[in-house]
Structures are given as structure tokens and as C-alpha cells.
Amino acid sequence: MNFWDKLGALDRRWIYLLVALSVIFPLIVPMSFKISITPEARQLFEAVDALPDSSVVMLTFDYYPSTVAETEPMATAALHHLFRKDCKVVTMTTIPLGGPSMAERVTRTIAREYNKDYGVDFVNLGYKANWVAVLKGMGNSIEAIYPADNSGAPLSELPLMATVKNYDDVSFIFVVADNDIVQNWVSIVNAQYGTPMGAGVTAVGAPKYYAFVGSGQLTGLLGGMKGAAEYELLADARGLAEKGMGMQSLAHLVIILMVIVGNIAFFAGRWSQKGKVR
Amino acid sequence: MRTIVPVIVAFLAGFVMIVSFFFNPERTLLGRIESEVLVWVTIVGGFTLLLGVVSITRVNWQAVRTMKEGWGYNLLTLLSIFVMAIPAMLPASWSQLFGDAEGSIYDWLFFHVDYPMMATMFAMLAFYIASAAYRAFRARNPESTLLLVTATLVMLWRIPMGEAFLIQVGDTLLFGYNLPESINTYIMNGANLAVQRGILIGAALGAASMSLRIMLGIERTYMGKG
Amino acid sequence: MSSVEIIQIWVAAFFTLAIFSFLYKDNPFYKLAEHIFAGLSAGYYVGLIWKAVIIQQLWDPMLAGSWWLVIPGILGVLMFARLWPRISWVSRIALAFVMGNTAGIFLITQLHGIVLPQMQATMLALGGTAGFASALLAIIVVVGVISTLIYFYFSKEHTGVLGVTARVGIWFIMVSFGAHFGYTVMARISLLIGRVYFLADLWLPSFSQLF
Numbered sequence: 130m131n132f133w134d135k136l137g138a139l140d141r142r143w144i145y146l147l148v149a150l151s152v153i154f155p156l157i158v159p160m161s162f163k164i165s166i167t168p169e170a171r172q173l174f175e176a177v178d179a180l181p182d183s184s185v186v187m188l189t190f191d192y193y194p195s196t197v198a199e200t201e202p203m204a205t206a207a208l209h210h211l212f213r214k215d216c217k218v219v220t221m222t223t224i225p226l227g228g229p230s231m232a233e234r235v236t237r238t239i240a241r242e243y244n245k246d247y248g249v250d251f252v253n254l255g256y257k258a259n260w261v262a263v264l265k266g267m268g269n270s271i272e273a274i275y276p277a278d279n280s281g282a283p284l285s286e287l288p289l290m291a292t293v294k295n296y297d298d299v300s301f302i303f304v305v306a307d308n309d310i311v312q313n314w315v316s317i318v319n320a321q322y323g324t325p326m327g328a329g330v331t332a333v334g335a336p337k338y339y340a341f342v343g344s345g346q347l348t349g350l351l352g353g354m355k356g357a358a359e360y361e362l363l364a365d366a367r368g369l370a371e372k373g374m375g376m377q378s379l380a381h382l383v384i385i386l387m388v389i390v391g392n393i394a395f396f397a398g399r400w401s402q403k404g405k406v407r
Numbered sequence: 408m409r410t411i412v413p414v415i416v417a418f419l420a421g422f423v424m425i426v427s428f429f430f431n432p433e434r435t436l437l438g439r440i441e442s443e444v445l446v447w448v449t450i451v452g453g454f455t456l457l458l459g460v461v462s463i464t465r466v467n468w469q470a471v472r473t474m475k476e477g478w479g480y481n482l483l484t485l486l487s488i489f490v491m492a493i494p495a496m497l498p499a500s501w502s503q504l505f506g507d508a509e510g511s512i513y514d515w516l517f518f519h520v521d522y523p524m525m526a527t528m529f530a531m532l533a534f535y536i537a538s539a540a541y542r543a544f545r546a547r548n549p550e551s552t553l554l555l556v557t558a559t560l561v562m563l564w565r566i567p568m569g570e571a572f573l574i575q576v577g578d579t580l581l582f583g584y585n586l587p588e589s590i591n592t593y594i595m596n597g598a599n600l601a602v603q604r605g606i607l608i609g610a611a612l613g614a615a616s617m618s619l620r621i622m623l624g625i626e627r628t629y630m631g632k633g
Numbered sequence: 634m635s636s637v638e639i640i641q642i643w644v645a646a647f648f649t650l651a652i653f654s655f656l657y658k659d660n661p662f663y664k665l666a667e668h669i670f671a672g673l674s675a676g677y678y679v680g681l682i683w684k685a686v687i688i689q690q691l692w693d694p695m696l697a698g699s700w701w702l703v704i705p706g707i708l709g710v711l712m713f714a715r716l717w718p719r720i721s722w723v724s725r726i727a728l729a730f731v732m733g734n735t736a737g738i739f740l741i742t743q744l745h746g747i748v749l750p751q752m753q754a755t756m757l758a759l760g761g762t763a764g765f766a767s768a769l770l771a772i773i774v775v776v777g778v779i780s781t782l783i784y785f786y787f788s789k790e791h792t793g794v795l796g797v798t799a800r801v802g803i804w805f806i807m808v809s810f811g812a813h814f815g816y817t818v819m820a821r822i823s824l825l826i827g828r829v830y831f832l833a834d835l836w837l838p839s840f841s842q843l844f
Contacts, residue, residue, distance in 0.1 A: 409722045409725065410725075412726060412727035413725040413726050413728070413844070416726055416729040416730050416733060417730070417732055417733030417736070418733060419727040419733070420729070420730050420732075420733030420734040420737065421733040421734060421736045421737025421740070422737060422740075423734075423737065424734055424737030425737045425740060425741055428741050444734060445734070446690070446702075446705075447702075447704070447705035447708070447730070448731055448734045448735075450686055450691065450705040450706065450708075450709055451685075451705050451708050451712065451727050451730060451731055452681045452703070452723040452731060453685065453686030453687075453690070453709065454682070454686070454709030454710065454712045454727075455709075455731070456678050456681075456682055456714070457678065457682050457710055457713075458673070458712055458713060458715060458716070459678070460675045460676075460678050460679055461713060461716060463666075463671065463675050463791055464675070465716070466781070477664070480664055480665070480668040481668070482669045483669055483672065484668045484669070484671050484672040484675075484757050485653040485672065486672065487668070487669045487671070487672020487673045487675075487676060487681070488672045488673075488675045488676045489676070490672075490673075490676065491672070491673050491675075491676025491677055491679070491680065492675075492676040492679035492680055493682075493765065494730065495676070495679065495680025495681075495683065495684070496679070496680060496683045503660070507681075508679055508683060513676075513677070513680050515641075515785050516673055516676075517673070517677055518641075519641045519644050519645050519669075520644060520645070520648055520669065520673055521646040521670060521674060521677065522645075523641070523646075523648050523828075523831070524648045524649070524651075524652055524666055524669075524670040526649075526824065526827060526828055526831075527648070527649045527653060527828050528651040528652055528670075528823065529651065529821075529824045530653075530821075530824040530827065530828040531652070531653065531655065531656060531825075531827035532821045532824065533821040533822050533824060534656055534825075535821075536817065536818055536821045540818070548803070549805070550803060550807045551803065553807045553808060553811065554807045554808075554810055554811040554814065555649045555811065556811065557808045557810075557811025557812055557815070558811040558812070558814040558815040558818075559815070560811075560815070561737075561811065561812045561814075561815025561816065562815040562818055562819065563730075564798075564800075564815075565815065565816070565819050571729020572763070580677075592766070592770060593769075593770065593773065594808060594812055595812060596770070597770055597773040597774060597777070598773060598805050598806065598808040598809055598812075599779055599804060599809040599812045599813075600774060600777075601680045601773060601774045601775075601776070601778045601781060601809075602777055602781045602805050602808070602809035603783075603809060604751050604754070604755060604774075604777075604778050604804050605777070605778045605779075605780075605781025605784075605785070605802075606781065606785070607747055608747070608748055608751050608752065608782065609782060609785050611743040611744070611747035611748045611751075612743075612744075612748060614739055614743045614818045615739065615740050615743040615744050615748070616738035617736075618735075618737070618739040618740040618743070619692075619736075619740055620734040620735060621732055621733065622733060622736050629714070629728055629729075629732050630725045630728060630729065631660065631721060631725075
């Protein structure tokens, strides 16, 4: 095995170590960068900002705990923006593993900062099974699908829900998701009921939803931690996403370098093999 | 009977949904039927989730009962299921530890044990993707080279440091051309949008035809054997 | 930090590091964490369905007079018949009910909500006042959509005009998949950043309070 072959076959644990160091280094030597705003993020922010104060906005916690690093900063920034505008927020989730708990904790924590009252300014509907039926059913009656909120209080006892019967009473839907539920929100809710919506999604799913932004079915899109950082900046709710950009930057550069070195090792190895054969 | 009845049920359940699209749900009986059917579906869907739990319990109990190799871990899984589930099912009025509110065993175990582990399992993918990028991402032919170049440009564009670098390249080598804006316009909102749209249209047509096949009873694989 | 908070952080850190230890090699700590994770996740479902479905959607409404909800309750219980091969056919009715319902919704929404709007958005004007850049983008989108659809059309051999268009489609697909890969790298790194932040921002500072 020559040098290039050995380089190409490097033990993966060295690669893991490089990645770990690239993420840890900015913690020791802090890096901060100017974050530019993409048109899609600005479009979403402006759509929410243009809502009249006291509008009812549905915020969905459609993400698993596995992707909180990307999605929770989006939900947090959105809540800061909405509560600052005095919007009424109805949260719900189609994720059975952790969705209701995360929605409850995040919303109540931020609501406390703005002295918002549960049942009047915000409600957490929680989870109900079979998201297709849930999304379709809320178009007729939210109370039929959710007879009670996440904590068991009947919806009829919550003042906010007296004025929010179905999608007709919701001004905007802010979907924060890490899976294909965004497509169902668009095809079932936006297409059938006309409720405007925007989405904050993980970077894995973001490229797909450009098609919905292009067709006008989504008003704006946040993609991954960078998207969350953009919204944090716009909504003046600085958090983890913005702080994470330094680590993200160095890690990306390390991976680009690894791809280049890997290709050099591969081609150099092949050329040296061809040379030996001749 | 074992096949005909489910096929008829599938057809009727779907037919109600299709026809009700064309009627105002507030003014017609069909709309009220549609609403009720959707509630029933959410209820039945909930039991489907429990099916998985029963299955995992059976498998682990079997391993413990037969003392299969590593049965201690299976016992741990069973104990974890019960420690999480039973306090959650007990009324919160009996104790703050019961139920699922903040401060309960259920809530505590989720946020301080389950949640960190779930987040960490996916965090490990960062290492795997780096390893895969190093070992497998090769510019073997023009198509894969294009893929590689695009990926590199997008990776640079998505980080502030990389974006600044691309702006510098545009300023010095491309007569002030805004490279990051071009990546967003022509790659993300151009080629990527076009391909994703094509895939979306194709997949949606496929889903619609599969839905028709299920309703008409042509597709019955969801019923299983027996 | 209070002592309760420190315990919480240390428990979370223990399980985080136990999962990370798999990067070196499989070991008992990882196996322990993995099995507890599986159990807790299953237990979470039980607690959730007990509250959200059995109590809120069945028990309470039936007590209030909606007795007919016993029907979906029975259908739900029939689902468990799948676990015993001899009577698994009984679960077909419940399955068919859910699948048929979903199929009915999808048949309309996939066509009305995705196919038609996406096709409409592809019918872009080349002219107008938007300028050369806009016209170029319109050409890219139209050519890209058509060539992608043709590439994935496998009912006819890709020869002649179809073959050339499919080749163009491959180029577009490579650009899109490259963008996907770039975004995926970003996603994975972000998730790692989240855990590193927890360890650095919460766990490490707790050392000073303990030692």
C-alpha cells in the first residue's frame, strides 16, 4: 500500500476526531460572522410581521427531539416574534414521540417572558393520531378533533378557542417540521382552505420545499440552522442558531477539505498504480 | 368475506372523503358524516401506535423468558417501558409524580433521558457523513463531478465565512458578480426547484393512483396475509 | 445551579456520552443506553395514547353521551388481532377503514394540492418586464421540470429525443442532488453542534459546582 492508498483508507476514527475538533475549536476561540438573510427567510418574516396584532397564528411543533438543534431555535424565534406582536398562538403537533412535551415546555417558557396567559393568549392542543385525518378534520372543526387541550382542559372552557373554530379563524400557519408533513400541510390545508403558511424545516428537507415557495403555496422558508439564525436575527431573538454559525462554518470547511483530500488520494493512488503497471 | 368486507369498508371510507370535498360541510349531512369519520380515524390511529408497543414488549419478554444472550438488556427495556408508562397513566391528582405534566416522572424521564439520547443518536450522523464524504464522494465522471462541485458551492454558501469567500471571488475574478445570490437564484430556485417540482409531480401522481387502487380493492397488500 | 438541576444535567450527559461512545466501538454503556432509549420511547407512546386517545377521545366523550364512539374503540382494539396469525384477519376491517380514508383524502389533495399548483407554477412567462435574468430562470425551470419528468419515465426506452431529454434531466438532477448533499451536511453538523453546546454550556460548568 503506497502513501495515497493509506491516505484514502484512513481509519474513520481520525475523521471523527477531526470533525469533533472542528466543532469544539470555535468554543475555545469564539468566532462570529455577519449572517446574511436569504429572500425566503425575509419573505416569511415579513409575512408574519404584516399580520395584524392579535391575529391567531397556528404554530406547529412537527419535529422529533432528534432535530431540536435545527428546529427549536425556529420555533423559539417564531414565538418571540408572535408574542411581541400580541398574536394569539395555537400550538399543536403531529409527532407522537416528544412533540406534545416539547410544545408545552417551549411555549410556556417563552410565554412567561411576555406575561401571556394560557387559554387567553395561547393554547397547546397537543397530539392526535393520524396526521392526515387531523389536518383534514381541523378544516371543519378543531374541537371535533381536539375535544380537550394537551393538559385535558375542554376546549369549550378556553376563551381563545371560543373564537377559533377551524382554519377560517386562523390568519397564518407557521409549520416547524423535520419531516414530510409540510407537504401535507400544503396539499391538504393551504390548497383546500387557502390558509397562508410558511415553514421552518431541517436542512435535509429544505431543498424540496423551494418548489412550494416558487408556486406560492408556502410564504417563505427557513432551512436548517442557518435559516433559524436568519429568523433569530430578523425577529431580534438571538439564540443557539446564531451562536452555532461559527462551529458550522469551521465544520463545513473541514468536510470540504476532506472531500478534496479524499479525491486527491483516490486519483493519485490510481495514477501511481497505472505507472507501476506500465 | 375476509377480503370482500375490508375492501368495501376501504371504498366507503374513501368515497365519503372524496364526495365531501364537493359539499359544504356545515350545511350538509355528508359534511357531518365526514367530520365524524375523521374523528374515528384518529381514534383507530392511536391504537396503531400501541400495536408497536405491544409488539416490542412481546419480543423483549420472550428474550427474557428464554434467557437469550444479553437478556439483561431486554429486561432493562421492559422495565423502562413500565417505569415510563405506568406513572403516566395514573391520575395526577394522586401525586405530582403521576400524569404527564411538568415535574412528573414521565416528563422528567423524557426530557433528561430520552430526549438527550435521541438528539445524540442523530448527532452521530455528522461523523458518518464526514466519513462517507471522505471515502466515497469521488469525481469519477462528469455527472458526479457536477454533483460534487454543486455540493461544495452550497456548503460554502450556507456558512457566513464561505459566503464572504464567494463574494470575494466574485469581486476579484468575476467583475463584481454576486456569486451567493446566483447560487440562490439559479441553483436553489432554478435547477433544484425544477428537479424537486418534477419529483413532486411524479410522486403525487403515483400517490393518487395508489390511492385509487386501494379504494377500488386492486391494492390489498396493506391487509397482510390470512 | 440547584442540586436537582445538576443531577438532571449529569444524567443527560451520561446518556449523551454513552451514545457517543459507539463512535469508538460498541460497548456495554452504549447497549445500556440504547435499550433504555427503546423502552422509554415505547413507554412515552403508552402515556400519550392513554391520555390523548383513550381518555380525551373515548372515555370522557362517551361519559358525556357520545356512546357511538365505542365503535372506533372496538375497531382500535381489533387492530391488536394482528399479533396472532390465526385471528389477524380480524384487524383488516380497522386497517381498511384507516387506509381507505387516507386514500380518499390523498386522491383529491395530491392532484388538487400538488400536481395542479406545481404545473401551473411551471407555466412561466418568458417575456414581460422582468428582464433577461428572469427569462433565463424561467427557461431553466421549464426545461428542468420537463427533463426530470422524462428521466423518471421508464415505460419507454430512453432513445432518440427522449434519450437526449433524459440526459439533460440527469444533469439537472445532479445539480439538485449536489444541493441536497450540501444541505444534508449542514443538517448533520447542526445536530452535532446542539449536543456539543449542551456538553460545553451546561455539563462542563457544573464541574465547578461539584468539585
